[in-house]
Amino acid sequence: MSDWLRGAVVYQIYPRSFADANGDGVGDLAGAIAKLEHVADLGCDAIWLSPFFRSPMKDYGYDVSDYRDVDPLFGTLAEADALIARAHALGLKVIIDQVWSHSSDQHAWFAESRASRDNQKADWYVWADAKPDGAPPNNWQAMFGGGAWSWDARRRQYYLHNFLPEQPDLNVRNPAVQDALLDVARFWLERGVDGFRLDVVNFFTHDAQLRDNPPITTLKRAPARPHQFQRHLYDRTQPETLTFLARLRALLDQYGAIALGEIEDEEPLRVQREYTDGPDRLHTAYSFYLLRQRAMTPAVIKDAMAQWEGARGLPSWSLSNHDVIRFPTRLADDDPQRTKLMLALLLALRGAAFLYQGDELGLPHADVPFERLRDPEAIAFWPSGIGRDGARTPMPWGQNANMAGFTEAPDAWLPLDPRHRPLAADAQQGVAGSVLEFTRAMIALRKASAALRDGEFVALDAPEPLLAFERRAGEERMLCLFNLGPEPVRRPLPEGALRLAVGQAEVLTGAASLGGYSALLVAI
CATH class of the missing domain: 3.20.20.80 (Glycosidases)
Structure with missing residues (x-):
């Protein structure tokens, strides 16, 4: 499915x-x-x-x-x-x-959870007691800056938020x-x-x-x-x-x-x-x-x-x-x-x-x-x-x-x-x-090619900045050459049919010519 x-x-x-x-x-x-x-x-x-x-x-x-x-x-x-x-x-x-x-801290689940320590949703979010000196439970930091814990005076506990304080973490445990x-x-x-x-x-x-x-x-x-x-x-x-x-x-x-x-x-x-x-x-x-x-x-x-x-x-x-x-x-x-x-x-x-x-x-x-x-x-x-x-x-x-x-x-x-x-x-x-x-x-090329759509990826040896690999599915092979640098490169090329070119790239007799920042996809 x-x-x-x-x-x-x-x-x-x-x-x-x-x-x-x-x-x-x-x-x-x-x-x-x-x-x-x-x-x-x-x-x-x-x-x-x-x-x-x-x-x-x-x-x-x-x-x-x-x-x-x-x-x-x-x-x-x-x-x-x-x-x-x-x-x-x-x-x-x-x-x-x-x-x-x-x-959100405006979700009804959080409103109920923060109301007390013993309500039906008390453990639906991540709550923890302060350290003896009042500091947060640990050193975790929020992705959006500052500590990952905020104090809630109703429960007299900290709640966890990995992002904004308005985004309390659900206790998915x-x-x-x-x-x-x-x-x-x-x-x-x-x-x-x-x-x-x-x-x-x-x-x-x-x-x-x-x-x-x-x-x-x-x-x-x-x-x-x-x-x-x-x-x-x-x-x-x-x-x-x-x-x-x-x-x-x-x-x-x-x-x-x-x-x-x-x-x-x-x-x-x-x-x-x-x-x-x-x-x-x-x-x-x-x-x-x-x-x-x-x-x-x-x-x-x-x-x-x-x-x-x-x-x-x-x-x-x-x-x-x-x-x-x-x-x-x-x-x-x-x-x-x-x-x-x-x-x-x-x-x-x-x-x-x-x-x-x-x-x-x-x-x-x-x-x-x-x-x-x-x-x-x-x-x-x-x-x-x-x-x-x-x-x-x-x-x-x-x-x-x-x-x-x-x-x-x-x-x-x-x-x-x-x-x-x-x-x-x-x-x-x-x-x-x-x-x-x-x-x-x-x-359209990807959809028409079983190799590109769902074939295996086979890396080929090539000097950088040339990226060379094949996609293979059954007897279908798609050679993919990407020149990721500004200088032109050449590479020997087996006989095949050009499927797509980007930039100054072309198939010559027995070779591929790729200008800077160009690519060739060739069915071989």
Whole structure:
């Protein structure tokens, strides 16, 4: 039932910034429905929707106050149902975010839990007594800055929050909490979703003894964030998480649905593999391994692929999402040819591939001035933060339209980067050589090739910066050559048929000629 995921291309929609149907400057479900045909026309297999549930929006939807309802900012449950139906009619699977590591402090569960130490939900969140001197229970640090514990005067205890104080951590060790989360899953599965993307899935459980994290002893200078001083041995990636995932997998198997996990860990590839290793774990997982690379080299790809050799699970890969600097800026210096090179590489790798809205247009990371920042992480760490708002600015649909066709309002919740206007979807539609048309062509090639879609990955010897590998399925072999440097290179080439070229790359008699930042995919 989950075979569709093998080699799938999944398109991430960040609803606030995708399309605004009601003219309030914020994207919504109705806007997403209107633009789903764009995703289907790309050739994608599925969409992943970032949170659209009820929320105070302290972390823009990743602080959920009701898992079973749509926030009025985005629409209604009926519109969520309509989106699922429209996506299915277009041949798209629907994956929705589930944020189960933590909830909003406005969730009814937390309101009851914090009321006393002996109510029915007293142990639904992670509570701990102060040390004798009043200090927090341990040294854990929050991802968004400061300690990971906040004092609650009602219970006279600390509660854990790995992110904002308004995002208290659920106690997923508790079987009653697990039951409640599985009920949430059933609610959405019954409405027709095809799977879940599990936010920071390896944060679900913590060390029962609340032991201090040890310091990193190899730091050469102070990092930008307090949590980067520590090895995170006890506040995440605990074995009890896998016990809960086995319960979730059993439920998903009843519906033929899938689970995709987001991994945030100091050993991301190892944990990705561990969390997908078997029929009682996640169907697939992705980490920030490629999302945080500042330069793409053959070693990066070969190391990643080597760690998946012999694995039972399925990897997933992405180059951009709503949390990181967009890859055309981070990896391609905002150059269209290098952007195509990175897209071709992503779509040539073994596993599921994830495109973030605007990747298919080659959007550079947006410049958002400090006074327009909305992201609490960006504000807390300005000016040295990653600037997540720059990945979340409005999607440009119409080059000459108001706000590039995102909204009828004079402005949006985040500003439109003027560099995005000439890259709008309608400006690239049908234009030979555009990033949009290249993306369509590469997805079509992937879908037409069993080797690219689900074949094994075989690394080939080549001098850097040339990355050479084959994808093999049965008798089909696809030779993939990527020149990741600026200087031209040549390589002997067996007889074959050219399937795709990027930049100044061509097949000569017995050789491949690759200009700087170019690629060839050849069926041999």
